[in-house]
Amino acid sequence: MLRAIIIYCLLFTYNSWSKDIVFKMEGSGRGIEYEVMSLDEKNKVILYKTEGNFKTDLDLYGGMDCLGVFKKINSAADLDLTCEFVDQNNDKMWASLIRKTEDIDAGVGRVFIIGGTGRWKYLSGSDCKYAVKLNKSIWFTSTICDIEEYKYLKFIERL
Numbered sequence: 001m002l003r004a005i006i007i008y009c010l011l012f013t014y015n016s017w018s019k020d021i022v023f024k025m026e027g028s029g030r031g032i033e034y035e036v037m038s039l040d041e042k043n044k045v046i047l048y049k050t051e052g053n054f055k056t057d058l059d060l061y062g063g064m065d066c067l068g069v070f071k072k073i074n075s076a077a078d079l080d081l082t083c084e085f086v087d088q089n090n091d092k093m094w095a096s097l098i099r100k101t102e103d104i105d106a107g108v109g110r111v112f113i114i115g116g117t118g119r120w121k122y123l124s125g126s127d128c129k130y131a132v133k134l135n136k137s138i139w140f141t142s143t144i145c146d147i148e149e150y151k152y153l154k155f156i157e158r159l
Helices: 002-017 118-123 149-156
Strands: 020-028 032-038 044-056 061-073 076-087 092-101 106-116 127-135 138-146
Touching (some): 020 127, 076 106, 106 118, 118 149
Antiparallel strands (some): 020 138, 032 044
C-alpha cells in the first residue's frame, strides 16, 4: 500500500511539473520614454516602450516588444505593459505584464497571456508570475506559467 501511495505521489508531482512553462526574458536599457506627464517633482506617468528577448524551457526563443504605462507615484512603481513575443518560427504571443512595487529596480508581477498564433494560441487566458531585477542597464526576468493540462498538451504537440 505504501508503495502505491509513493508511486501515485510521484506521478501526481510529475504531472504538476509538466504543466509549467518557464520563460527567461532580458532586455537592454530601461526603455524609451515617449511621453512624460510630471505631476510634481517626484511623481510622473510615462508612456513607455521596451524590447528584449526570451527563451523558454521548451527551447522556444525570440524577440519581444512592449508598450505601456509606467507610473511613479509616492515612491511606488506601477508598470502595465502589453507585449508581443515572436518566436523562431515567426509565431506570436501577446501578453499583459503588470507589476506594482516599491522598488523600481526589482519586483514581482503577473503576466496574462492574451492570445497568439501557431502553438501560442493554446495558452490564451493563462496566468503567469514573474520576478524582475535590473542590473545597471540590463533587466532580467524569470517567469513561470502554470498552464491548464489540456492547453499544455495542445501547445507541446506542435513542438
